[in-house]
Amino acid sequence: MSGVGISLFNKAVGDSVELPSGLEREDFKSMEWKYKKMVIAEFDGNVSLPRSQFEGRLEMNDSNFSLIIRELTLKDSGEFLVSAASNRGQSPTKTIHLQVHEPVSKVAIQKEIKLLANQSCSVWLLCNVSVCSNLSYTWERGNETYRDDQQIHFSLSPADGDISVTCTASNSVSEKSASATVKCSNTTPEYNTWMKWYRIYIVVALGVAVVLILTVAVAVYYCRGRCNTADLTDDTRGKDTRSNSQVMSIYETLEDLAVPILNKPQTLYDKITFGRQPEDPSSSYQEVL
Structure with a gap:
């Protein structure tokens, strides 16, 4: 169906509007109004008003099928379509644009x-x-x-x-x-008017932005400092543990190495001078001792 008879209505918020259908009841057996492709009013022997955003504010004249909307809001702006069927067939669709405006108050x-x-x-x-x-x-x-x-x-x-x-x-x-x-x-x-206040707003906004940036930077620096300190403490503890292990290992190694090297004492002198290598006896006196 092609649209014909496009009309435009401008209304203020809070006003009422009556959108004409251009139809007469005697000529048509059924008709319907659509808003944004949704049926909001129809006639098929009786007037019916399906639920819509206009609920409680909508009325359809059952003699000429005009649509009445009260207490208009900005959201009511849009395209309304009216179509009807008669004994001669379907009538062309009529389009009506409604534009609701906020009135200038000051x-x-x-x-x-x-x-x-x-x-x-x-x-x-x-x-x-x-x-x-x-x-x-x-x-x-x-x-x-x-x-x-x-x-x-x-x-x-x-x-x-x-x-x-x-x-x-x-x-x-x-x-x-x-x-x-x-x-x-x-x-x-x-x-001291709008342009000066505009400059003041810009300066204040920049000041707030700088404070936020500095706050974030200090917080990041503080967190990094705490993390580095914790890492340093862990490293120090690890080094101490490894040092102690190494000291014990060296001591044990030296002791283990020293014991096999030492020879058992062979003479009384050897007991005093621990570790001396025995010599061949040159006299019987030394042998006795």
């Missing part, structure tokens, strides 16, 4: 005026709005008009005096305006 002009070295002023203006999406901006400054820019920049001299500026923010369902007066003088300070 507009304010933030400004920054800086005195330059040539005694002129640099002026930055920002149109701050409570809604961030699907907005159009219009600036008016004297006879000049700027469009589609949320912020503008221009120069002033003290001779220009007071300048009135108006910002209008709008979307498909609402619009709001705000005005401000700017002036350049030789004593003009730098306004």
